[in-house]
Amino acid sequence: MRGTLGYSRMVLNCVALDRIFHALSDPTRRFIVDDLSDGEASATQLLEPHPMELPTLLKHLKVLERAGLIRTQKIGRVRTCYIEPQAFRTLDEWVTFRRRVWDHRLRRG
Numbered sequence: 001m002r003g004t005l006g007y008s009r010m011v012l013n014c015v016a017l018d019r020i021f022h023a024l025s026d027p028t029r030r031f032i033v034d035d036l037s038d039g040e041a042s043a044t045q046l047l048e049p050h051p052m053e054l055p056t057l058l059k060h061l062k063v064l065e066r067a068g069l070i071r072t073q074k075i076g077r078v079r080t081c082y083i084e085p086q087a088f089r090t091l092d093e094w095v096t097f098r099r100r101v102w103d104h105r106l107r108r109g
Helices: 002-024 027-036 043-047 054-066 085-108
Strands: 070-075 078-083
Touching (some): 002 027, 002 054, 002 085, 027 070, 027 078, 054 070
């Protein structure tokens, strides 16, 4: 049973990582994440430095939210966006593990 749980967790992490990497593969979405690193921001504030229409920005936000990198809250007509640190922890854990494996292989090689 333990092996099954580990496998399930691994599969879930793969799905989460796929979504995270997909979301971060777009430069506009990386800029949005960078902008949110300074703190919460409304969709309108996030739109200001980018030459795009609001519907396009909202599509980018949806991808980031689906990946778990951000969360949004809509109150009235204002959509506020926040960073979700857990997704970045998942990404960091994957990169850290991979780095250890690669370092070990390079030292051995």
